[in-house]
Amino acid sequence: MTASAATRVEIRDCAKTYAGGARALLPTSLAVEPGEVLALLGPSGCGKTTLLRVVAGLVAPDAGGRVRFNDDDVTARPIETRGVGMVFQHYALFPQMTVEANIGYGLRVRGVPEAERRRRVGELVDLVRLGGLEQRRPEQLSGGQKQRVALARAVALEPRVLLLDEPLTALDAKLKVALREELADLLRRLSITAIHVTHDQEEAMAIADRLAVMRAGAIVQVGAAEALYRDPADPFVAEFLGRVNRIVRTPEDQAAGVVRLGPTVVACPAALARQREVLVRPEDLAVQPAPADSHAAARIEQRVFLGDRLHLRVQVDGQPPILLDVPSRGAHAIGDRVTIVLDPARLMRAGP
């Protein structure tokens, strides 16, 4: 079932302006490499779904925008002949058809002979492990099963590109975690070029090879999950991918080339020297008991035990509340005076 040669998707200067002037998408360019899974990640209204629909052929980009699959300019092609498979947010399974008929629908409308169709549907049923459920109708399936039918139906015609529109949003939290790993495995096995739209950063990280974080109709940053998490382009990306602390630097700190967090003072890395604020992830901080004579020490204001870690909120003079994730066996109590251990190598820039 693997696509013989995966497709490269190239989006060039695609914008979308709706009647009335609303700009859903600013001119956007992006390439998805053959066999790559790319996540479009962002809050609702950021333009990620519009961009997906431009690639699908459901939305025509404004004049000048082009979509290419390898050397084939598909901009003018409607979705029917574009060769894309699509998984919809609520699956959009045909309610009156069985699992088998849903998966085989694309083959049937293309006039694939019955015997061939049966064989292919059988393969797909095995691929998504739905054996025994072929004759059920969608209403008789669980959320996870529906999701698999939708996926099998979308890849049945061996599309050049697979488009996933919030494929796991309709599921409950536990199932979501199990299914996103399954989905990631399946996409690797199919080695199909895929674009995956989601607002859930964990889902994007679990499924995609690269993430494109979007905001207000534009892509803010593209890269592998780890690169974006460790070196975000701006606080929006940093905050969208996980929790983050802002540490404010006074002009004196900037002049002295240091970052100060209460009594903790570290040398500021050269790359961040001009930053008025720097960012640091909660898990990159640690705490130590403060010396007894310290007046400027930080104070623990909140302590939440989360099993695998301890979540602390610490108040430091001159700073917004600082969040820390520390090993859960640490003996920390609300009101304890502590000093924060800051590793300069873990600091991230807050601006360009």
Next chain:
Amino acid sequence: MSEQRPAPILFAITLAVSVFTVAPMLVSVAAGLVNNYSVGARSGYTLRWLAEVWSQYGSTAWNSIALALACVACGVAVGVPCAYALARSRTRAARAFEELITLPVAVPGLATALALILAYGEWRDFRQSFAFVFVGHAVFTLPFMVRTVAAAFAHDDLVALEEAARSLGASFVQRFLGVLVPAVLPSIVAGSLMVFTLSIGEFNLTWMLHTPLTRTLPVGLADSYASARLEIGSAYTLIFFMVVLPALWLMQWLATFLGPRTGRPAP
């Protein structure tokens, strides 16, 4: 959780309203079965009025049923595609058209009928045929089908279903007949039931449009009330029930039968 307490006063009110509503029907039906209404039950019961009505007006029953079925057919053939077009179009013209086809519901049937007669009354063969009455009924019943089905087509789920079918390469005809119509079939059945019911009972438009040879059940009913004995009019009511109720039950059964079986494999 507090359990609902029985309220005797509400029960009494409900019972009173029910009796008040049902009594005229029962009285009317009984009046059609007694020998002499002014004497009452003492005059004995008979089926002779029923037989008389059936011999005089029996043909109107078939006329009405045929007319109602024709309206349903017209609703399905014209109304369903029209509903789809309206549900998918966001233009101002489409909204205006939707208002326009609803107009015959608000305008008195007499006015609609008068307009039809003024416009087409000179076309004698058309004027004297059932087609003339059918046009009136179709104009009146179509909006009920269109509105019901358009609401179903406009649903987000249906939009996604259509996009899914498109992404799998289905042509317009393939997705319309294979995916969309089966998915809105419950609404089409509901609309058909409404169209059938409205056409069967339609009086004021039909009364203006009919000729002595193109009478429907309600027109015949008015005729018998106006011109024959009270017993005959009442027997006519009974006939009306006997014709309409089985037809309605059949349509209702069809609706519940089709409900869970909405559709078959795509073409």
